[in-house]
Amino acid sequence: MDLADYTFSSQTPTWCPGCGNFAVLSAVKKSLAELNIAPKDTVVTYDIGCGGNMVNNLAVCGFASLHGRSIPVAVGVKAANPALTVIAQGGDGGLLNEGASHLIHAAQRNDNITVLLHNNQVFALTAGQASSTTPKETVTKSTPQGVSYLPLNPLLLGAASGAKFLARVSPFDFDESVGVMKQAITYQGFSLVEIIMPCLIWSTKEETTFLKTKTFFPNDLPKNRGQILDYLAKEENRLALGILWQE
Ligand SMILES: Cc1ncc(C[n+]2csc(CCOP(=O)(O)OP(=O)(O)O)c2C)c(N)n1
Numbered sequence: 001m002d003l004a005d006y007t008f009s010s011q012t013p014t015w016c017p018g019c020g021n022f023a024v025l026s027a028v029k030k031s032l033a034e035l036n037i038a039p040k041d042t043v044v045t046y047d048i049g050c051g052g053n054m055v056n057n058l059a060v061c062g063f064a065s066l067h068g069r070s071i072p073v074a075v076g077v078k079a080a081n082p083a084l085t086v087i088a089q090g091g092d093g094g095l096l097n098e099g100a101s102h103l104i105h106a107a108q109r110n111d112n113i114t115v116l117l118h119n120n121q122v123f124a125l126t127a128g129q130a131s132s133t134t135p136k137e138t139v140t141k142s143t144p145q146g147v148s149y150l151p152l153n154p155l156l157l158g159a160a161s162g163a164k165f166l167a168r169v170s171p172f173d174f175d176e177s178v179g180v181m182k183q184a185i186t187y188q189g190f191s192l193v194e195i196i197m198p199c200l201i202w203s204t205k206e207e208t209t210f211l212k213t214k215t216f217f218p219n220d221l222p223k224n225r226g227q228i229l230d231y232l233a234k235e236e237n238r239l240a241l242g243i244l245w246q247e
């Protein structure tokens, strides 16, 4: 397949110039093209949020669902036709606030879908409210005194829920993102890929610096479930990239 096969030529993304969503769109297209999975055999379900605009730009079978509901729609699609490649996309607000229970139970059941979780640490489309991944003490429109609680780690939640494939990518490491997405998409079972991407409009300067400078590729990966839980629970000041857990 060719990249053009996954492109609606009449559509232009409406994201802010420089938004990480452009790189995510390109990485998903390249992954599908290199895996030679035809658009007609691919279903991507979307949340409501900035990433959801991709439904107009990725020329596969798309389903724009409600906020927090891209995972149950994906699970239903896969149950109805297991031959399809099914990917659910959503933001941290959609998948970890509004729809957190769906993420937990899809991981627990090991539903054979891939979840691409766009973590920009904020409700961006609705103009900058705190989400469950916003760092503690961050001042946002909904937390003028600063966030009073610790942020959720999406991969730790996935690991605690039983997910068997856990990965994290930065869309700015493009080739690495494509490599990870290809493995996630072909994984037989539930695969969770956290995409860390600051929002150019609503992330604070501190969050943007953290997400851009505190990433690394670990040498020693956890070898059993206890170790991955421990590893992720201790991730406070830096973020490991790549496939961190697979069983
Ligand atoms: C059921 C429902 N609840 C709330 C909303 C309002 N809403 C739309 S987008 C959004 C925030 C999206 O944030 P996130 O999921 O983190 O994605 P981002 O825009 O940051 O990429 C909210 C709260 C909605 N449209 N539908």
Ligand code: SF4
Pocket: 014, 015, 016, 019, 020, 021, 050, 120, 124, 125, 198, 199, 200, 201, 202
């Ligand atoms: S508001 Fe933020 S997440 Fe949304 S398109 Fe703009 S930069 Fe991207």
